Amino acid sequence: MKTDPVYFNHCKNVLFQSPLFEGLAEKVLDDMLQLFRRDTWRRGVQLDPQIFQQRFYLVIDGRLEVMRINPTTGRSITLYILGPGDGIDMVTLLNTNPHEVIPVALDDVSLISVPIVDARNWIDQHPEFNRKFLPYLGEQIRKMEDLASDLALHDTISRLARLILRHIIPNYSDKSDGVHQLKLIHDLHDESLARMVGSVRQVVNRHLQHWRKQGILHKKKFHMEVTELESLRDYADEAKHQVERKTSTN
Amino acid sequence: MIKNCCVVIYASLADIEAAIGKLKIARCDLKQASVIAYENETDIHNHQVSDRNTLEQLLTDTELFFVSGIGTLMVVGQMITLMSQGLENVEVGDDSNPLAVALFKMGVTRASIKEYERAIMADKLLLIFYAQQKDVEYVCDVLHCEAQQVIVHHA
Numbered sequence: 001m002k003t004d005p006v007y008f009n010h011c012k013n014v015l016f017q018s019p020l021f022e023g024l025a026e027k028v029l030d031d032m033l034q035l036f037r038r039d040t041w042r043r044g045v046q047l048d049p050q051i052f053q054q055r056f057y058l059v060i061d062g063r064l065e066v067m068r069i070n071p072t073t074g075r076s077i078t079l080y081i082l083g084p085g086d087g088i089d090m091v092t093l094l095n096t097n098p099h100e101v102i103p104v105a106l107d108d109v110s111l112i113s114v115p116i117v118d119a120r121n122w123i124d125q126h127p128e129f130n131r132k133f134l135p136y137l138g139e140q141i142r143k144m145e146d147l148a149s150d151l152a153l154h155d156t157i158s159r160l161a162r163l164i165l166r167h168i169i170p171n172y173s174d175k176s177d178g179v180h181q182l183k184l185i186h187d188l189h190d191e192s193l194a195r196m197v198g199s200v201r202q203v204v205n206r207h208l209q210h211w212r213k214q215g216i217l218h219k220k221k222f223h224m225e226v227t228e229l230e231s232l233r234d235y236a237d238e239a240k241h242q243v244e245r246k247t248s249t250n
Numbered sequence: 251m252i253k254n255c256c257v258v259i260y261a262s263l264a265d266i267e268a269a270i271g272k273l274k275i276a277r278c279d280l281k282q283a284s285v286i287a288y289e290n291e292t293d294i295h296n297h298q299v300s301d302r303n304t305l306e307q308l309l310t311d312t313e314l315f316f317v318s319g320i321g322t323l324m325v326v327g328q329m330i331t332l333m334s335q336g337l338e339n340v341e342v343g344d345d346s347n348p349l350a351v352a353l354f355k356m357g358v359t360r361a362s363i364k365e366y367e368r369a370i371m372a373d374k375l376l377l378i379f380y381a382q383q384k385d386v387e388y389v390c391d392v393l394h395c396e397a398q399q400v401i402v403h404h405a
Binding site for chain 1: 252357358359360361362383390394396397398399400401402403404405
């Protein structure tokens with residue numbers, strides 16, 4: 001990739017800001033990038049999942065929605081929204097068992113990829129990478145835990161509130177009006193948000209409209225912002241109290 | 251249906267010849283390959299005939315296209331058909347042209363189209379392979395190396 005120094009440096013900048021690579025020695029990252037090639041996926045593209053058993057992809061620009069779909073009913077759930085610096089289907093680096101994940105490009109996406117065998121060999125040769133890799137995997141497992149417990153324990157409005165809270169950019173509120181910006185989900189359609197909370201578009205749309213009327217959320221040019229953080233937290237915690245009440249009565 | 255292509259940017263015609271030679275040895279279907287090169291107005295008469303002959307021997311047809319904002323392009327192979335189809339039903343951006351539309355139809359993103367236009371204007375040559383995903387992956391395996399970047403596009 002060094003033959004294209006502009007893109008090479010762009011990749012390095014993006015990856016150094018990602019939890020997976022931040023703090024890694026520059027030389028180690030340079031060596032790693034030598035193995036990769038450039039890929040682009042246009043918005044909406046959905047590749048044959050087989051490719052993720054053969055190649056490992058890192059997102060450089062744009063966003064991807066990683067889904068699972070029930071082929072009989074067509075129902076789908078979003079497992080992750082991935083952004084710059086994230087790896088697609090990290091599990092394939094650990095074991096070879098085939099499993100179904102369907103990444104769909106939410107924007108025109110720019111990626112870099114490497115044969116999975118080469119990625120595994122590189123990790124074997126660079127144990128220092130594991131100091132970043134294992135906490136990153138831990139974070140992914142935590143996200144799955146959150147999703148599973150949200151689906152099992154909370155009602156839709158709380159799940160939606162919790163989803164939005166998890167995507168608030170930390171330390172990035174506009175001090176003058178207290179507006180909180182969101183990462184990755186700020187411009188998603190209601191349909192996509194519904195897939196992330198295991199609901200349907202109509203229900204999610206009703207809750208979002210209700211919060212907009214209450215002044216909790218604000219939408220400006222398809223860009224969602226949180227204007228009343230504490231009120232949104234109340235909606236997220238409401239279910240927690242319900243669960244606590246339920247457990248105490250059992 | 252998913253569109254797949256890969257693009258390689260080369261500095262000279264000799265590099266393109268070498269790459270097409272490798273594809274021939276690897277038994278890739280060269281009907282799916284195209285080459286695009288910029289023709290400078292000043293040396294068009296000197297280079298054009300010899301370059302066209304060389305590329306026609308390697309691939310098939312050659313055509314010259316005038317693309318506004320870029321200039322005269324020498325196009326060889328499958329790309330000619332796509333560029334001849336015109337701009338109908340495809341909205342690539344503010345400054346659509348037959349090259350941008352053809353690349354878009356092959357699955358290239360808008361950002362990459364701009365990058366390739368800049369490369370052509372800097373006198374680089376593009377080798378494009380537009381085919382099924384497995385064939386594109388195979389071409390990548392043949393051409394991609396540390397010294398030569400191949401970019402794969404899916405749409």
